[in-house]
Amino acid sequence: MSSSVRESTPQQPSASSPGDPVVKSDFDLQDYWIAEGSVADLPIWTKALVGDDATELELECDPSIRASERTFGDWAVRTVVVPAASLMRGQDFEQATRQAYRRLLQGVPNGHLLRAWNFIPRINDPAEDDRNSSFGVVRDRYMAFNAGRFQSFQDVYQGPLKFPVASGVGHAGEDLILHLLHGDGMPRPVDNPRQVLPAEYSEKFGDLPPAFVRAATIQTDGGECILVSGTASVVGEDSAHAHDFNRQLEETLDNLTMVVDACRAGITPADLDHWLIYLPNFSRRGDVLSAVKRRWPRHQVTIEFRTQQLCRPELLVEIECAGLATAAERDA
Numbered sequence: 001m002s003s004s005v006r007e008s009t010p011q012q013p014s015a016s017s018p019g020d021p022v023v024k025s026d027f028d029l030q031d032y033w034i035a036e037g038s039v040a041d042l043p044i045w046t047k048a049l050v051g052d053d054a055t056e057l058e059l060e061c062d063p064s065i066r067a068s069e070r071t072f073g074d075w076a077v078r079t080v081v082v083p084a085a086s087l088m089r090g091q092d093f094e095q096a097t098r099q100a101y102r103r104l105l106q107g108v109p110n111g112h113l114l115r116a117w118n119f120i121p122r123i124n125d126p127a128e129d130d131r132n133s134s135f136g137v138v139r140d141r142y143m144a145f146n147a148g149r150f151q152s153f154q155d156v157y158q159g160p161l162k163f164p165v166a167s168g169v170g171h172a173g174e175d176l177i178l179h180l181l182h183g184d185g186m187p188r189p190v191d192n193p194r195q196v197l198p199a200e201y202s203e204k205f206g207d208l209p210p211a212f213v214r215a216a217t218i219q220t221d222g223g224e225c226i227l228v229s230g231t232a233s234v235v236g237e238d239s240a241h242a243h244d245f246n247r248q249l250e251e252t253l254d255n256l257t258m259v260v261d262a263c264r265a266g267i268t269p270a271d272l273d274h275w276l277i278y279l280p281n282f283s284r285r286g287d288v289l290s291a292v293k294r295r296w297p298r299h300q301v302t303i304e305f306r307t308q309q310l311c312r313p314e315l316l317v318e319i320e321c322a323g324l325a326t327a328a329e330r331d332a
Helices: 090-105 142-156 245-263 282-295
Strands: 001-003 055-058 066-072 075-080 115-119 165-170 175-184 188-190 216-219 223-231 274-276 300-306 318-326
Touching: 075 090, 090 142, 090 175, 115 142, 142 216, 165 274, 165 318, 188 245, 216 245, 223 245, 245 282, 282 300
Parallel strands: 001 300, 115 165, 165 223, 274 300
Antiparallel strands: 055 066, 066 075, 075 175, 115 175, 188 216, 216 223, 223 318, 274 318
16 A cells, blocks of 8 residues: 655655555655645645636625635535634534534535535534533533534525535634535435434434534546545444544544445445545554555555544544545455
8 A cells, every 4th residue: 555645844755665655745744734724724636626727706795704615617615714713602603603504505506515624613622601411411612513503404405404425623723614515416425334323413412413424425527436524433423442542543444444335335445545534643643554554455545634633532533535436456
């Protein structure tokens, strides 16, 4: 396996031994990529759809938010920003999320929602509104975000609701930043048999559930594309192996294997050649590369890393991936 890693500052290429992970030389390993939610923080595969030649427009919106859209052909990435969202208390943050997500979804047919990335400031902090679930759990800011997001889908669309593939992570900035890839793709949602549907989570994860699907397949001119949401060490609806990185990593790779096979039998995660991995602790990057190489030694995977807090404080790794559902005959 060879892997390509994006990080932070320019450097010259370094030599590597045959079979070792090949680190992309654009970035210095002494620094690491701490995303702040800009379009540049989206995975590199999005640039092939909406890149430098895209047309960018500012969108009309409420003065309390900013909205823009980059369009190229049949594809577009819409971005909505809520400034200084980190300062908002829980109920205000929930309502700001609801308003922002309504603008994110406005005018986009429900069947054209392809992929969302949510950058949430202070994601694991208490929401500071004293709202407890029936399980006695004080909600955090991710739960407040989920409530606003779910309500926005109800506001904009008639049921049954269709949710996009998505990731939701913390980030280094103060704003709530939302990105939505949309286009004429008509995604087919795919579930992971090892996990509870996000829309059916119990109230211990918030009074309203997270609005996303585990994965989706999309028919494109180049073939069937598979998009996989941010995936972590969750079995059923509960975090597995709390604070144990190596066991969480193996569980995460098991989940990826299961959901990709559910998208198309016989396809493995390593057949999807674009991965983005979120690590609260960047020093575990080498452990990830070793595990991927051990599982799929004959595959080539482009891997990007980001240093981010995840949606639950006990989770230590999250992986999303994308690619065409084509697998050459090779040993896995």
